[in-house]
Amino acid sequence: MLKSLILNNWKSHKNTEINFSQGYNVLVGNIGTGKSSIFDGIVFALFGTTPNITSKKVPLKDLIMSKPVEEKESTITLDLSIGNDNYKIERTLYRTKTSQAKIYKNDALLRGPKPSDVTEEVEKLLNINLDTFMKANYAEQNSIDYFLKLPANERKVLFDNLFDISFYDNISVNARQVNNKLKTKNEDLQQKTNEYKRLLENYNKEKTEHKLKSIQKDISAIREQLQQFEKLRGLQKEKESEISKQKQDFETTTNLLNNLIGKEKYLETEIIKxxxxxxxxxxxxxxxxxxxxxxxxxxxxxxxxxxxxxxxxxxxTLFYNNKLTDLNTKQADFIKIEAQLKEIPKEINDLVNKLVQEIEKSRENITQNETKINTTELDIKTLEKSIANCPLCTQELAPKHKEDILIKKEQEKKQLEELAQKERKIYEQLKKDYDQKNKQREYYNRNIEVYEKIKSELVELDxxxxxxxxxxxxxxxxxxxxxxxxxxxxxxxxxxxxxxxxxxxxxxxxxxxxxxxxxxxxxxxxxxxxxHIKYNPEEYTKIKELTQKLTTEHQYKQEIILEKEKQQKEEQFKLAQYNQILENKDKAEKESQTLARYIDDFTIISNVSKKTQEQVRQYVVESINIIFQDLWQQIYPYKDFQNIKFNVNEGDYKIELFFNNEYKRELDEFISGGERSAIALALRIAMCLVMKNKLNLVILDEPTHNLDKKTILSLSNLFNNYLPQFVDQIFVITHDSDLEQYANNVYYISRNKETDGATEINVK
CATH class of the missing domain: 1.10.287 (Helix Hairpins)
Structure with a gap:
C-alpha cells in the first residue's frame, strides 16, 4: 500500500506532500494543474523512469521544475508498506550530473546510490517491471480502451505476455528448436558411424599384428649381433689406443730431436762468427x-x-716584454685622456658654481611669480562675488568700478603667467647647461690623477x-x-x-x-x-684397418635396425588407427542412441507445453470472466445488454455481448462510444484484479471519458463498495466532480497557470 509521496521541484510541484489512505481516493482538478504528474512521480519513484522517458518523447531533465525558475535538481520520496515491512524510496534528478537513488527497509538502507540497483531491488520486491505495472495497475489518460484498439495478433501477444501464457510458447518453440538440432546431430552421427564401418573393412588387423611380430623378432636378432660387435670393437679400440700412444711418443721424440739438431747447428755457426x-x-x-x-x-x-x-x-726578457706591452697600453690611454682633457676649460669649476647660483636665482623668481599669480587670482575671486569691497578702502565697489578692476586684475594675471612661463624656460635651460658642465667637471676631476700617474710611468719606456x-x-x-x-x-x-x-x-x-x-x-x-720406444708402422696400419672394418659393419647393422624400427612404427600406426576408428564407431553409436532418447523426450515436452498453455489460457479467461461479468453488472446501469463475456477464439481475445438471446462478437457495429468505454473500463479493472501484485492498487486516469452521468454514479459506487474487497487502494484522477460522492479521500489539485504558479493540494 502507498503511504505518502513527497515531490520537490517535480514538474509543477514545488514542495508537495501527500498522505494516502486505504480505499477509494479521488484526485480532482482542472487541466494542467499537475494531477497526472503526481502518478508520474509514483511511477518514477518505483522504476526510475516513465513511459514517456522510455519512449524518448520527453528528456529526463524536463521532469525538473523549469517555471517560474529553472531548478537544478528534483527529489521524489515514496513511502509504502508490503506485508509487515515499511519501505522508503528516494530518487534525486540533476540537470548537470548523474542521478542518485536509495531504498530503505524499516529505516535500514537496502541499495543505493546507483539508480539501476534501486530499480532492480523494487522489481524483485514487487515481482513486476514498468511495462507490467503500466498495463496491470495503471490505466493512463486516453488509454482505458488500449486493449480494444489493438489489432488481433498484437492483442493476443500482449495478453499472453501479461499473463505469462507466452512462457509455454517459448518452451514449445525452444523444445522444437532443440529437437531439430538433435535430429541434425543424430543424422551426422549415423553418417559418421557408417563411414567408420567402411574404413574398418579396409583394415586387416590379423595381418598387421603378424607383420609387427616378425619385425620385432628381426630387431631382437640384430641387436644381439650388435652386442657381439660392440665387444670386438672394444678390444680393438684398446689395441688401437695403445699403438696410437706409441706412435705419438715416437713422432714427438723424433720432432724434438730434429729441433735440437737445428738449434745445435745454429749456435755453432753463431759462435764461429x-x-x-x-x-x-x-x-x-x-x-x-x-x-x-x-x-x-x-x-x-x-x-x-x-x-x-x-x-x-x-x-x-719575458718580464721586460710584458712591462713594455703594459707601458704601450698606458701610453695609448694617456693620449686619449690628454685629448679629452684639452676639450674641457680649465675654469670648469667656476662655470659650474656660477650656473648653480643662476639656477637658485631663477627658482626664486618662479616662486615669486607663482605667489603674485595666486594673490591676483584671490583678488579676482573676491571681486566676482555679488557684493565686493575695495581692497584698499574696504568700501563697497560700484559695478562699473568693480568691472574695471576685474579687467585690470585679469591683465595683471596674464602678464604674470607669461613672465612665469619665460622664467620656467630659463630655469630648464640653466638646469640643462648645469648637467652638461657638471659631467665635464666630474670627468676632469676623475681622470686628471690617472693622467699624471701614467705620465710619470711613461718615463721608463725607453x-x-x-x-x-x-x-x-x-x-x-x-x-x-x-x-x-x-x-x-x-x-x-x-x-x-x-x-x-x-x-x-x-x-x-x-x-x-x-x-x-x-x-x-x-x-x-x-x-x-x-x-726404447717400440713402434711398428706396419702393425699400426693393420690395427687401424681392422678397426675401420668393424665400425663400418656396426653402422650397417644400426641402419638395418633403424629401417626395421621405421617399419614397426608404420604397422603400429595402422593398428592404432584401426583401434581409434573402432573406438569412434562405438562412441558414435552410443551417442546416437542417447540422442534418440532425447529427441523423444523433447517431442513430449513440446506437446505437453502446448496442451498446458491451452489449459492456462482457458483458466485465465475464466478468471477474468468471473470478475468481468460481475463488474459489468456494477458499472453498466442499463438492461439492454444482459451479459458480457471475454473469450479466446481463432487466435484472438475478443469481447462478446449478450443480447437478443445470443452473444455478439463484432461490437463496433452496434455499440456507442460510451458503451465501448464502459466495456473497456470493466475489462481493464478485471485484468488488474486477476493480475493483482504486491502493490495491490489500481490507478485510473480520467476513466469517465464518454460515460453518461448514470454510469459515472454506478462507477463511483463500484470504487467505494465493490473494489475495496479485492484491492487496498483505488486512485482515480478526474476533473469530474460526480466521482467525489463516495470517495474516502478527495484531493483538490489547483495551480495558477497564468503566473506559472506551483501546484497546491487541499484534502477533504
Missing part, C-alpha cells in the same frame, strides 16, 4: 766505458748550468726598450754555447753505445757456448729415449 769479431780485451773495454761515463757526467753538469743561465735570461735589446744579445750568445755543449754530449753517447754493443756481443758469445753444451746433453738423452 763471434770468434772472428771479438779480438778485444774485455777489461780494456770496461776501463774505456768508465772513462766515458765520467766525461759524460762533466759535460752533462756543464749543460745543466748553461741551461739554467739561459732560462734566467729568457725570464728577464729604459725597458734598451734592456730588451741587451738581454736578447745575451740570450743568443748563451744559446750558441748550449748548442756546442750538446754536440760534445752527443759524440760521447755515440762512443758509449758502440762500447756497450761490443760488451753485449762478448756476453752473448759466452751464453751461446753454454746453450750449445746444454743442447748437446738434451740430444743425447732424447736419442736414448727413442731407442
Amino acid at each position: 763471434l770468434k772472428e769479431v771479438l779480438t778485444c780485451n774485455i777489461e780494456k773495454l770496461e776501463q774505456q766505458m768508465i772513462t766515458l761515463k765520467e766525461d759524460k757526467q762533466k759535460i752533462t753538469n756543464k749543460k745543466q748550468k748553461e741551461e739554467q743561465e739561459y732560462n734566467n735570461i729568457r725570464s728577464k 729604459k725597458y726598450k734598451k734592456l730588451i735589446i741587451e738581454n736578447q744579445e745575451l740570450e743568443l750568445a748563451h744559446k750558441k754555447r748550449l748548442e756546442t755543449t750538446q754536440k760534445d754530449l752527443d759524440k760521447i753517447e755515440t762512443v758509449q753505445k758502440d762500447l756497450e754493443n761490443k760488451l753485449k756481443q762478448i756476453f752473448d758469445f759466452e751464453n751461446k757456448q753454454k746453450d750449445l753444451q746444454k743442447i748437446k746433453e738434451e740430444l743425447k738423452a732424447e736419442k736414448e729415449k727413442l731407442d
